[in-house]
Amino acid sequence: MKITRLFVLCSLSFALVFASVYPLCARAPKTEKITFSSNRDGNWEIYVMNPDGSDQVNLTRHKAADYSAVWSPTGEHILFVSNRDGLRDLFLMDADGRNVRRVFKKKAQRVEPTWAPDGQRIAYHAEMPQWSIQTGTIHGIGGAQVALAEAQGGNPSWSPDGEEIAFVAGAHSRRIYIAELRSRTKRAFLPNEASWMYGPAWSPDGTKLAFSWLKWGLGGRDTIHVANRDGSGLKQIGKPALGIFQLAWSPDGEKLVYTAEVVDRDRQIVTIDLQTRRKKQLTRRGLNLTPSWFNPAFATLPVEPQPQLLTTVWGKMKAD
Secondary structure: OHHHHHHHHHHHHHHHHHHHHOOOOOOOOOOOEEEEEEOOOOOOEEEEEOOOOOOOEEOOOOOOOEEEEEEOOOOOEEEEEEEEEOEEEEEEEEOOOOOOEEOOOOOOEEEEEEEOOOOOEEEEEEEOOOEEEEEEEOOOOEEEEEEEOOOOOEEEEEOOOOOEEEEEEOOOOOEEEEEEOOOOEEEEOOOOOOOOEEEEEEOOOOOEEEEEEEEHHHOOEEEEEEEEOOOOOOEEEEEEEOOEEEEEEOOOOOEEEEEEEEEOOEEEEEEEEOOOOOEEEOOOOOOEEEEEEEOHHHOOOOOOOOHHHHHHHHHHHHHO
């Protein structure tokens, strides 16, 4: 009888921890969605829309500034930046905007989040105290420095195989670097090309990087470029524009979505088809930034977390 009661108590405790770490009410969208941030109502909020720009819905509705939203690999959660507790820091919410919570208990300036493909780890640009690329877990554990990156750098993007993080650094010019997590080394991406590259984004299959490149010879205009992981096969996508920022791939790898400066200081969300080079502007009201694309057909993780990861998290939670 005592053993049975002990088993029940242990099971209930495990279930409570499991539910607190993985809210049971979180559900991924059943159709493709793009998240983005917009100030159309006079305040920065997180919105979601269909890939054709229809059905634009405000998820956050908070007086703070909310932006830089990124879908989790399963689409159940959205990681974003908010200053609702003072400093710009990382928050997590369910896909429908509910259950908003801080990622880290200890406050710090953390921005530009990106997910690891396992859905457990994240990388971000943080001031700790120097600006650097950091990694941690979605449960607020960790804070390991990957590489220094000035306040004007950052833009981390975690590779689909989980082995590398692309980011931007350089005090007087901007260049893309790739940090190899196992060897703890970094290398310059396209080291023989001119600098001023921004916003690296891995293709869904991990074979390519897309990025924005400021070309001074083109009158200070930005261009989208794509190159293979090793730097080969460099090619320009579309024509130069006033500004191109914050690129992300469609999950099928056929399109890019990004922030474009369509006219001076008017930034909108745009998609471009990589085959036809056809563009489509998705937003028109206010300033619109930081798109992220989710398609349930390409969700790669099971709904349930891996038990060994949960056990590790539980042990670290107790230690804290």
